[in-house]
Amino acid sequence: MSFLKKTKNTDELVDTVFSLSETAKKDFEPTTVNATIGTLYDENGQLFAFDSVFAPYDEIPHTVKAAYASAFKGNENYRQAILKWVFQDKKVQFKKEVIATPGGTGAVALAFSNFLEAGQTVLIPEIAWPVYQLMASEHNLKAVYYSLFEENHFNLNGLKKLILEQLPSNDKFLLVINDPCQNPTGYSLSLSEWQELVSFLNSLPKDKHIILLNDVAYMDYTFHSDGRAFLEVWNELDHNILALIAYSCSKSFTSYGMRLGALLMLHQKQEVVDAVLHVMDKQARSLWSNISNSGMENIANILIHPEAYLKEKDLAVQLLKKRADLFMQQADACGLRYYPFKEGFFLTLVCDEKREAYHQALIKHHIYCALVPKGIRIALCSLPLVKIDGLAKRLKEIQGEL
Ligand SMILES: Cc1ncc(COP(=O)(O)O)c(C=O)c1O
Numbered sequence: 327m328s329f330l331k332k333t334k335n336t337d338e339l340v341d342t343v344f345s346l347s348e349t350a351k352k353d354f355e356p357t358t359v360n361a362t363i364g365t366l367y368d369e370n371g372q373l374f375a376f377d378s379v380f381a382p383y384d385e386i387p388h389t390v391k392a393a394y395a396s397a398f399k400g401n402e403n404y405r406q407a408i409l410k411w412v413f414q415d416k417k418v419q420f421k422k423e424v425i426a427t428p429g430g431t432g433a434v435a436l437a438f439s440n441f442l443e444a445g446q447t448v449l450i451p452e453i454a455w456p457v458y459q460l461m462a463s464e465h466n467l468k469a470v471y472y473s474l475f476e477e478n479h480f481n482l483n484g485l486k487k488l489i490l491e492q493l494p495s496n497d498k499f500l501l502v503i504n505d506p507c508q509n510p511t512g513y514s515l516s517l518s519e520w521q522e523l524v525s526f527l528n529s530l531p532k533d534k535h536i537i538l539l540n541d542v543a544y545m546d547y548t549f550h551s552d553g554r555a556f557l558e559v560w561n562e563l564d565h566n567i568l569a570l571i572a573y574s575c576s577k578s579f580t581s582y583g584m585r586l587g588a589l590l591m592l593h594q595k596q597e598v599v600d601a602v603l604h605v606m607d608k609q610a611r612s613l614w615s616n617i618s619n620s621g622m623e624n625i626a627n628i629l630i631h632p633e634a635y636l637k638e639k640d641l642a643v644q645l646l647k648k649r650a651d652l653f654m655q656q657a658d659a660c661g662l663r664y665y666p667f668k669e670g671f672f673l674t675l676v677c678d679e680k681r682e683a684y685h686q687a688l689i690k691h692h693i694y695c696a697l698v699p700k701g702i703r704i705a706l707c708s709l710p711l712v713k714i715d716g717l718a719k720r721l722k723e724i725q726g727e728l
Pocket residue numbers: 364428429430431432434455504509541543574575576577582586587
């Protein structure tokens with residue numbers, strides 16, 4: 327007999343990245359490289375905490391910090407500020423709603439918990455943030471993994487084929503995309519890839535309900551592409567498709583611990599987004615009630631005059647780009663293979679066979695990286711240039727020893 331529900335998995339939560347990072351922190355060899363940490367660090371090994379975010383936060387009165395938020399769906403100024411910030415200059419014709427969530431995780435979790443019945447299908451990238459898989463299993467969903475790449479571009483053909491295979495046994499499915507700056511590969515879909523995906527989804531039978539979720543956790547760290555360009559392509563989405571955007575303030579505002587995010591819902595009809603919002607508002611009330619009042623006030627205020635924040639974030643983006651350029655230049659020179667990288671926090675080495683042995687061999691050589699499906703993730707976001715210089719060559723040499 328168990329006190330728990332029959333469907334609950336009693337295995338301990340294993341966060342291998344976190345535990346490996348702790349091991350790396352105790353390894354004081356001069357050659358140690360800790361490429362596990364998924365948060366942004368500066369060149370001196372300090373966590374970035376933007377002054378433009380935390381100086382105004384320190385000015386917030388204690389009573390505002392102590393107070394409950396003014397609504398379970400989030401403070402009105404925060405909700406409007408997030409809508410404006412996410413859409414910026416994009417003309418989005420759909421009706422829109424938004425709910426404040428504890429981080430991007432809260433937003434993604436709302437999407438996983440409210441649309442599919444147990445056993446229904448969620449399509450997840452094969453190389454992805456592992457929490458999608460955990461959420462699928464928590465909600466007893468059937469996780470089906472789509473291959474991400476065909477040669478050096480997004481594997482649209484593979485995704486289309488997989489959806490067509492799933493269609494006869496599914497009246498509804500949730501499709502998860504994590505774009506731009508995908509975790510862990512650093513890929514971003516091109517505008518034409520988005521267009522092709524949208525026209526394919528529109529070509530499916532209209533009695534199928536599709537929930538399209540884009541997790542834009544790294545949206546504000548693009549190097550080249552306009553991370554918001556997909557929004558105008560989404561204007562074409564048909565009425566049988568509900569579009570969701572999971573936004574996170576964690577990376578955008580170096581506010582991981584503040585637990586701020588939002589889920590945006592878009593559809594042609596107001597009654598559809600209203601119904602979704604009402605359901606989520608009640609779920610929020612019953613799960614976490616409301617999120618940080620002062621955190622929301624701070625973000626809403628920063629976004630009224632974002633100039634100082636934009637300047638500071640821009641410097642961080644330039645630094646990330648420098649790190650990525652150095653790594654790729656040296657990887658290309660020694661023939662170290664990595665998945666098509668465009669921008670963002672992470673890059674992933676191509677490594678399928680002997681992946682675990684390679685990962686262990688790297689640890690023996692004091693190089694700590696995250697093991698991901700079909701690869702090894704390098705967290706450029708937390709590696710100073712001095713640690714990146716020469717890393718590709720070492721990674722290649724260790725590959726040769728296997
Ligand atoms: C792909 C992806 N989505 C969502 C999140 C959620 O972040 P948070 O809940 O800290 O905002 C993360 C964080 O690592 C992520 O990598």
